[in-house]
Amino acid sequence: MFRPLFFTSFMLADQVVDNGFYGAGQLLVSSASSKTAYAAALQLHGTGPRLIGLTSPGNVAFTRSLGCYDEVIAYDDLGQVARTPAVYLDLSGAPATRAGLRDRLGDLLVRDIAVGLTTQVPNAAAAGEVFFAPVQMRKRRQDWGRDGLDQRFAEAWQTFLGTATSAVxxxxxxxxxxxxxxxxxxxxxxxxxxxxxxxxxxxxxxx
Structure with missing residues (x-):
């Protein structure tokens, strides 16, 4: 159930790290309670900037229980987002969330990356860029070789399994x-x- 999703999560987290977190002080992840989001968050947590999960009010408690976000904020409380340089990893595609973050952060939103779509309103065109896992995969095959990439994926997958079995x-x-x-x-x-x-x-x- 998780493995097809985990490939996207693994490459997304790797791309963020590979780019030095884009110089940001915080990473904002929408649809933070989704399996793809928290699989990526578990790889990113503790490696650099603060990791902020954005989710619906009804999912705040569950998202906090995962332990992979430094802070969890409901979509209707975006005013709590710190005004520091931020990268937005958008797995929801909700136009209102993107608009709210842009109003809150302005030029402090240094990267706006569309990753997925958990809502029914496509909004990727409004993002600064669209994440495509095979692009980062090709880069890492050149960097590490096929065996190196497979080994790193397997190690991350085994680490993730412990959380997955208790979270679902x-x-x-x-x-x-x-x-x-x-x-x-x-x-x-x-x-x-x-x-x-x-x-x-x-x-x-x-x-």
């Missing part, structure tokens, strides 16, 4: 109806951050 409750569904229900739950924004959904084919139908 796996809910298993079966068949097309379970797939429909899960999809609608996610689409309507009703999925709990602690729940990881796995849908299996109906054994009888699959046979």
């Amino acid at each position: 409750d796996v809910k298993v569904g079966h068949g097309p109806e379970a797939l429909r229900e899960t999809w609608l739950t996610v689409l309507n924004g009703e999925a709990a951050p602690r729940t990881g959904h796995v849908v299996q084919l109906d054994p009888e139908r699959d046979a």
Whole structure:
């Protein structure tokens, strides 16, 4: 469930470190309760600037419990964001959050990077740049070689597994109806951050 997401998280964290955190004093991560976000945050935490998780009010407690952010701020409290040079890693794509941070930080927002889209309103075009994991992967293959990249990925993955198993409750569904229900739950924004959904084919139908 996590491994396909973790590739993006791993390369995102690596790109930020590889660029010296873009000279920022804080990293702001939206959709901080999402699996891709906190997988990246766990790699970044304690390596440089303060790491600030931005999330919806209902997910603040869960996001704090992960222990990978120095501070967690709800989207409606962006006035609490410190006015120091910041990099924004946007995994939500919410226009209101981007606008709020730009109003709060102005020229102190030194990098605005669109990473993902957990809302239904595309906003990547408004970002300063779009993160694309294969670009950083190609660079690291040149820097480290294929074996070196694979080794570093494997080490990061093994470290992450300890947090992943304690942070997620796996809910298993079966068949097309379970797939429909899960999809609608996610689409309507009703999925709990602690729940990881796995849908299996109906054994009888699959046979």
